[in-house]
Amino acid sequence: xxxxxxxxxxxxxxxxxxxxxxxxxxxxxxxxxxxxxxxxxxxxxxxxxxxxxxxxxxxxxxxxxxxxxxxxxxxxxxxxxxxxxxxxxxxxxxxxxxxxxxxxxxxxxxxxxxxxxxxxxxxxxxxxxx
Amino acid sequence: xxxxxxxxxxxxxxxxxxxxxxxxxxxxxxxxxxxxxxxxxxxxxxxxxxxxxxxxxxxxxxxxxxxxxxxxxxxxxxxxxxxxxxxxxxxxxxxxxxxxxxxxxxxxxxxxxxxxxxxxxxxxxxxxxxxxxxxxxxxxxxxxxxxxxxxxxxxxxxxxxxxxxxxxxxxxxxxxxxxxxxxxxxxxxxxxxxxxxxxxx
Numbered sequence: 149x150x151x152x153x154x155x156x157x158x159x160x161x162x163x164x165x166x167x168x169x170x171x172x173x174x175x176x177x178x179x180x181x182x183x184x185x186x187x188x189x190x191x192x193x194x195x196x197x198x199x200x201x202x203x204x205x206x207x208x209x210x211x212x213x214x215x216x217x218x219x220x221x222x223x224x225x226x227x228x229x230x231x232x233x234x235x236x237x238x239x240x241x242x243x244x245x246x247x248x249x250x251x252x253x254x255x256x257x258x259x260x261x262x263x264x265x266x267x268x269x270x271x272x273x274x275x276x277x278x
Numbered sequence: 279x280x281x282x283x284x285x286x287x288x289x290x291x292x293x294x295x296x297x298x299x300x301x302x303x304x305x306x307x308x309x310x311x312x313x314x315x316x317x318x319x320x321x322x323x324x325x326x327x328x329x330x331x332x333x334x335x336x337x338x339x340x341x342x343x344x345x346x347x348x349x350x351x352x353x354x355x356x357x358x359x360x361x362x363x364x365x366x367x368x369x370x371x372x373x374x375x376x377x378x379x380x381x382x383x384x385x386x387x388x389x390x391x392x393x394x395x396x397x398x399x400x401x402x403x404x405x406x407x408x409x410x411x412x413x414x415x416x417x418x419x420x421x422x423x424x425x426x427x428x429x430x431x432x433x434x435x436x437x438x439x440x441x442x443x444x445x446x447x448x449x450x451x452x453x454x455x456x457x458x459x460x461x462x463x464x465x466x467x468x469x470x471x472x473x474x475x476x477x478x479x
Binding site: 160188189190192193194195196197198219220221223224225227228232 | 319354361444
């Protein structure tokens, strides 16, 4: 495990999440803790608080974790997962308002250079219209 | 109002059965303006609730509501999971073991505020809040008669609204002319609760 901010990718579709993670690995490399999840618990498109919580755990870094999401349900479920974390972890996890693929690559690139959680989030969110 | 274990059981079963029975209808509404999974997701959540019925009905009302909320958060899988989960968990936080009408109004007030925050939403956005807010206002008035019909009418009243939040907002004006699936599922739950409480001994 490195000292870099971790990245979690949450899509409604496991294929999209896995594919986005593949792109991050290929473009950014192994310097960043990375985890993905996609699909509802029990199968089908959707997002699962349990799976998101587990992904946060896999990508955990003491510098924090940035979550990239695709659509509404993934965002709400990610926010819910963050709220259910322990107090000391909760403040180190952010859900980025950024497009999932571009956001994940940019966030991971920023993280791989040792940036803080705040810098990672800000860089990803520059991709979204204000 | 003394809500016995038998009444709690009937309430949970009534709400779950109503949602499950209407799952195809909810999915149909969601296919028109959302991602077409509301019925599927809600059925999955409430089937998980029913699977735990014995334990849930044995809990005091506040704990039962909180536990139901947690199951919905974990099992539903769409945006409705955290939204309904928040609603139930906040009701559990706010209600005493033996609530009166004023307690119900106060608890729903806090729960509606929490759902607004969770969904970054408000009245008139074509969501479940467009049912819950009129229901809350009626409870606050102290005259909750006809609540079931009021909830059903409030859901129907989302038809001409334009969606502001959620997937339906991508459709803009094309979301007009369809009942919001979350408003409909909320009305179903209110209807089931009213029916059960009216039949309770």
